Amino acid sequence: MELKEFLHMNGGDGELSYSQNSFLQRGVSLMSQPMLEIALKSIISEGLGPGKALKVADLGCGVGPVPSALASLVKENVKRECEELSWDDDDDDDQMPEIQIYMNDLPSNDFNLLFRDLLRMEEEKGEDVEGKSSKLPMCSLMGAPGSYYERLFPKESLHLVHANCTRHWLSQNLTFVLTPWGHVKAPSGLYRPEGRGINKGNVYISETSPREAYLGQFERDLTQFLKCRSQEVVPNGLMLLTFRGRPSSSDLATWQPWELKLLSLSISSLVSKGMLEKDKVDSFDFPYFGATKEEIRSIVEGQGSFAVENMKTVTHSVANEIECNEERAQKIGKFVRAFTQPVLSRYFGVQVLGSLNDELTLLALLHLDDGQPVDHFIIIVLLRRI
Ligand SMILES: C[S@@+](CC[C@H](N)C(=O)[O-])C[C@H]1O[C@@H](n2cnc3c(N)ncnc32)[C@H](O)[C@@H]1O
Structure with a gap:
């Protein structure tokens, strides 16, 4: 079975759900908001023209506060821009652009919750503006399930693409294969010919990993993503991407996202307690x-369909309040847990998820007590279709 068939964030809106625990991703989207507002302004005032429909896609939208905030922000910015351009004239309703927002994610995403939240928000917003003269543009929301490593939309149909905190996930076209030491799945090249995992005891790059295999996979994935979008985005259209990245000064061999390091350590701890098999861990x-x-810029320039506009x-520190x-x-x-559970389970x-979470929470406490940082290094990129 391919990862894309079951990859998703924790569904529902309970205590352990992604929806309730995506505060970091929401923080990142807030930091990219100024660039998003500039992008909307540029599209509406420079290219869209009065009365045209604005088409936006949120790729890898997940559920929770980020897609909801995006929908509100697009509507409010369109309204504001129309006021500035005097397209909101009461006598001419046809001037204000209508909006279509496509919500994309893998089919196992909790689309029911996503649309329930979005529609509830629409109703609440509708009540807020009732009786006031201000009117929001008409907005239709559509689901677009599928992998963004494939074509999802008709040619030249999108003005703006948004993808928050998702482009650092490697492609899911890699299949779990059953080997004598368990199911193996990783970027090609990450396993020796005999299939034995190389990142032993780690769930991310370690000093013994073939780093080029990760970078190569990322390059192929981003190139494929850009190639698909280059057909779907209108000329001069914009794409706002946020990545969890690494500082330019950091060494690929030794840099690890701190939470994946904690995850590796908690998994190793369960191995030492006999709750997990070592070989299975080594192959994960x-x-x-x-x-x-620099790596992102070089891939974008190499692919050639988009220019880096900004x-x-x-950096964003988790739960620093x-x-x-x-x-x-x-x-x-x-x-x-909210973003790793479906893959780990x-x-x-x-059956090991509870113990794994207890270990990780304990290690996170030691990490914090030790004064270690829990920062996320974020790269925000605005691309323009050439
Ligand atoms: C960390 S979540 C971010 C969700 C949302 N953008 C946010 O900021 O809260 C990453 C999302 O990317 C989705 N994703 C991963 N690979 C994908 C792919 N190939 N195609 C579409 N969505 C994908 C995951 O299912 C998940 O919902």
């Missing part, structure tokens, strides 16, 4: 890659 890798901004890096380390560690445990079995 998280489908994830943290690129530098690029910036920011919480002063008590114990509480913060609990929150970190839930945050990691498929690979190691649902």
